[in-house]
Amino acid sequence: MEIRGKTAVVTGGSRGIGRAIALRLASEGANIAIISSGSSDAAEKTALECQGSFGVKAGAYTLDVSDFSASKETVAKIKSELGSATILVNNAGITRDGLAAMTSESDFDAVIGTNLKGAFNMVRHMLGIFIRERQGCIVNISSVSGIIGNAGQCSYSASKAGLIGLTKSLAKELAPRGIRCNAVAPGFIKTDMTSGLDLERIEKAVPLGRLGSPEEVADAAVFLIKADYITGEVVRVDGGIAI
Amino acid sequence: MYFDAIAEIVSERTGCDISTIKPESTFTELGIDSLDTVELLMSLEDKIGIEIELDQKVETIDDLDRFIQSKKG
Numbered sequence: 001m002e003i004r005g006k007t008a009v010v011t012g013g014s015r016g017i018g019r020a021i022a023l024r025l026a027s028e029g030a031n032i033a034i035i036s037s038g039s040s041d042a043a044e045k046t047a048l049e050c051q052g053s054f055g056v057k058a059g060a061y062t063l064d065v066s067d068f069s070a071s072k073e074t075v076a077k078i079k080s081e082l083g084s085a086t087i088l089v090n091n092a093g094i095t096r097d098g099l100a101a102m103t104s105e106s107d108f109d110a111v112i113g114t115n116l117k118g119a120f121n122m123v124r125h126m127l128g129i130f131i132r133e134r135q136g137c138i139v140n141i142s143s144v145s146g147i148i149g150n151a152g153q154c155s156y157s158a159s160k161a162g163l164i165g166l167t168k169s170l171a172k173e174l175a176p177r178g179i180r181c182n183a184v185a186p187g188f189i190k191t192d193m194t195s196g197l198d199l200e201r202i203e204k205a206v207p208l209g210r211l212g213s214p215e216e217v218a219d220a221a222v223f224l225i226k227a228d229y230i231t232g233e234v235v236r237v238d239g240g241i242a243i
Numbered sequence: 244m245y246f247d248a249i250a251e252i253v254s255e256r257t258g259c260d261i262s263t264i265k266p267e268s269t270f271t272e273l274g275i276d277s278l279d280t281v282e283l284l285m286s287l288e289d290k291i292g293i294e295i296e297l298d299q300k301v302e303t304i305d306d307l308d309r310f311i312q313s314k315k316g
Binding site: 127128131132173174176177 | 278281282285
């Protein structure tokens with residue numbers, strides 16, 4: 001899909017991987033809606049950067065993507081302010097790591113709610129636009145944790161594996177309308193989410209010997225948006241850790 | 244009653260003679276798959292000016308007619 005002139009929605013777009021994807025899409029000429037759950041300062045800052053550096057329209061929206069009806073309202077607001085969005089990047093993700101035996105029901109629900117149901121909510125409310133516009137492209141940010149599992153991350157890896165199932169089903173369901181859906185599965189990426197981890201140990205475990213950058217994940221996301229003959233695919237960006 | 248509006252859109256979409264469309268006609272018979280039904284609803288939204296959130300399966304023209312009536316209250 002040609003990116004220039006399109007409108008893209010990036011959830012969790014205020015920092016980390018989402019921010020890198022938003023900036024990359026803006027650099028290619030897309031108008032950007034940045035969705036973040038918490039303080040809007042970081043999202044506003046990223047939106048201003050998209051506008052200032054690349055001359056596109058950009059807006060920041062506060063939304064808990066796990067809230068079905070609030071997601072609907074935000075999608076409608078984005079449509080009225082930035083036009084019909086035909087690119088959706090479901091990047092919003094949280095962790096509540098811990099052994100399964102010590103994971104609370106509320107933590108498990110929160111992770112599934114944001115990471116998996118949040119993606120469904122956004123797709124559910126944006127599909128009408130995609131079908132009306134007769135085009136659309138979805139990229140779900142999964143994780144290698146959803147492919148190979150990770151001790152201490154049962155909720156996170158379940159949500160990310162769920163995203164892969166969602167990706168493949170949507171790809172099949174929407175292919176007749178020319179709407180594509182793919183996933184990116186990052187490994188260990190230098191973001192706030194990995195800042196508390198033992199980086200030296202991780203670097204030893206990664207075949208390519210280092211953490212990835214958010215920009216390297218954005219490269220894969222943008223590649224998938226442009227790749228008109230690829231749907232239902234999961235691209236690992238993990239330095240080889242899931243080989 | 245939205246039968247006429249639905250029949251008109253189905254006829255436009257499939258090219259079938261509008262007089263052959265009956266309330267009991269199923270979308271499958273009319274050559275409309277489930278994803279087509281979603282598009283059809285969108286055309287209906289534009290035509291009758293209400294938002295229709297289809298959250299159940301509809302099989303016949305009459306099912307859809309009743310569904311819209313129930314949503315419109």
